[in-house]
Amino acid sequence: MDQSRSSAQPAGPRETMFCHECHDEWYRDEKGIICPECQSEFTEIIEDDNDPRDNFEHGHEDDDDSDSLPSLEEALHNHPPLDHNPWRDNDDPEEADISAMRFQPIGPGRFHVQATIHRTISPTQFIPGGTGGMGAFQSFLTNLVAGAVPAQDRGRERDQSQETDGQSESRAASGGSPHVHRFTYSALHPRDDNHPGPRLEPVDDLNNVMTSLFAMMGEPPGGGRGGAGHEMPPNPLMGLLAAMSGGQHGDAVYSQEALDRIVSQLMEQTATSNAPGPAPPQDIEALPRKQVTDEMLGAEHRAECSICMDEVTVGGEVTELPCKHWFHHGCVAAWLSEHDTCPHCRKSIKKDGEAVSGNANASSSRADPTSSMPGAFDVAGDGTLIDPWVVSSSPPSGNAGSNAQGESSDNGSRLRRGWFDS
Amino acid sequence: MSAGAKKRIMKEYTECMNDPPTGMKINFNEQNMTKWEVLVDGPEQSIYAGGHFKLEINFPNEYPFKPPVVSFKTKIYHPNVSNDDKGSMCLGLLRADEWKPPNKVVAVLRLIQTLLIEPNQDDAIEPSIANEYKENRKEFEKNAKDWVKRYAK
Incomplete structure (x- = not known):
């Protein structure tokens, strides 16, 4: 085997053939291009810069695939054993x-x-x-x-x-x-x-x-x-070490500082996930529009939409959020369609009962005055007096529960209308 | 860039001209109004006194719905400014989830001035400098002044 390999080394102008099926090697001028061993036509001429045997030999080893560069250690230790x-x-x-x-x-x-x-x-x-x-x-x-x-x-x-x-x-x-x-x-x-x-x-x-x-x-x-x-x-290896002490080297970091930097970068990239998501378009459209009145302009008798910084005048139309802050409709709609917060105070425009479950701004909507509506309903005691289903003897589930839900949300929307119309 | 953004940037600049903020100079280029160059003087009462720091403010296309990006072009030894060629700032106000459209650039610049007087330890981008500021104020001040002499004159 070794002997045949040695003769197979490209020597002079003779062309050496290689069979991909049985990995046999021979001289082309002696035996042609079809494998003399297994008669396969899947053969190749071995050239200095294109040696099909490379792939096979790497394939037989447990090494990394031939694409990856061998590590220095591998290169030093995995190499041809003297016995062969x-x-x-x-x-x-x-x-x-x-x-x-x-x-x-x-x-x-x-x-x-x-x-x-x-x-x-x-x-x-x-x-x-x-x-x-x-x-x-x-x-x-x-x-x-x-x-x-x-x-x-x-x-x-x-x-x-x-x-x-x-x-x-x-x-x-x-x-x-x-x-x-x-x-x-x-x-x-x-x-x-x-x-x-x-x-x-x-x-x-x-x-x-x-x-x-x-x-x-x-x-x-x-x-x-x-x-x-x-x-x-100064020295390739020293240069490498110097690059390491700089802290960052491609994907790798070698210092606490560089790690911190990457962590904060990651936090920044993911920070938006904590921010409230967009407000539903129908909620934005449902926001009440108002005519600007003189008292809205304050003592200086002038005011501006804080988003576009354009001045608003008495009689102009603005959109008011539940928190009473107002803006041009187009301006605030553009913001709300990305973040359900008031540009000033960060309150959500969502009302309780409509809040999408699992939304990050659930807590802020609870702080909203309108969110206490169902509670107000309970305190009023409306339902308990009118409806017999709250009697303790009947199980507080199923039908009764959904009944209460419908009642409360009904009540809530009525009260909300009242809030906005006022 | 939307017309609204341009208009707002223009208005902010006009405001700055009518009521120039102290201790800084804004270079505004009408050809490229989304990039402001601001020269901020180190506040007198701060360790950065005597230094002049070049800042760059880049307005995103979605401004004012997205925050402007502020970076120090002059090297500065400060816990809240990254010690690299970017000179990026760690400022809560400028983070995407904390930015509010009513915030104005002037407010951002004023905040930076106060940060020069007193760094914000909790928002540090350079932990080692923040640590030095906390543990070894003398050394921090010496380094900061040293950098002012070296880079900010």
Whole structure:
């Protein structure tokens, strides 16, 4: 399997085919475009920038879907297990072995890269200071930051320390994750700063991580980094931390203050839900109109509609609310159709008995003088004397109740008419 | 914007001209009367004395049925003004559910003047500044004066 995969790497001009049914791979010039394995026609030519195997391999893993960027942790730990690597003797360190990697820009386009690598390799393979191992790792780093730094401008320093614990390769048997991964370090072999090779897949994943880090800080990865006057943030990670200490970062907040701000913003957005809703149009129309009289104008003999600020004159028509405040009909109707409150004193224009249940202004309508009408009816004792149904022996339910309701609302509307006609 | 809103804004402005409110200057642009620029002086008896604060008042299309939006364009160290580039104000009067059409802009501006003299701790938009105002008045005054010197001269 590994062998076939290695030969399947796009090499030279030969076109490699991929079968979507059985995931087989072959050379087009050898076996054509129909899958030699399962005879499926659902096949595709593998190209560098369009590799159908990506989807399948991601699909087989328990990773996030291929759309989402892998987290740094995943990128560092989920990567190709050495046990499945046909280039086991490769001196490249595993990504999982790289710890404490630090990127420290020391100027525009210049990085100081520091990494500690914990490795378990056999002593014979380890050549201290040898260009073989470190050269490959250097090229790995080169590739890693290649997305961020223009190729010509790669004057950066590296400082890598390498720790070996002298253990032999026995680790290969332990802790290997089961998936077969196509990504290998094979391409790292011949590369170094002076001979940049083709794109590296595993690094590409890490590059994605870096890209997302840069994107989070508003730094375009790659583009413009070397441009004149374009300063790098002191340190990408420090920049990220600085953004965090600012309190707000996209959807996330990192300080009490930023949280408070969002909470108050939310409260403001939902505040209107506590406000009284619109008044019913028929109630607005039912409001009494009045001719403006001299005494309404007060001592100064002039008054204005407080909504439009237009002056009203004696003889003009205004609409009066139950609270006695008056306005131009058009002005107050526009307000009431959104909020059932008097623009001055916030009293509802609704009368009891008509109040819509569950309305937020129920309490304010109770404060309305007209709302005490049914109570007045009880106090008057009208019904008790006239109607025998209140006699305690009969159950105070059903018929009797509805009777009382009808009586009271009748009475109420009569009294309301009286209130408004006065 | 409705004709009624324009008329009312115009009337409010005329009123301001006939009876200019003290301690402030209103810049009115007939081309865009829905955006007023007001220069409010820090009240003499306040820690903001000597400072001049630029405010922007934006009238919504539904004015006066919807409240105007007031923001500080000059940075100010104040519990009721947000410490960001918006400079938005936390003012009960201006909240959608508390606004009443008879309220006038002049009243809003006068209220802001009184807020400069005495911040409203309960309506704070900047909790840390409000806290400092409550717990460490000296430090608050020092910071506020510092900001006046730095931004409001």
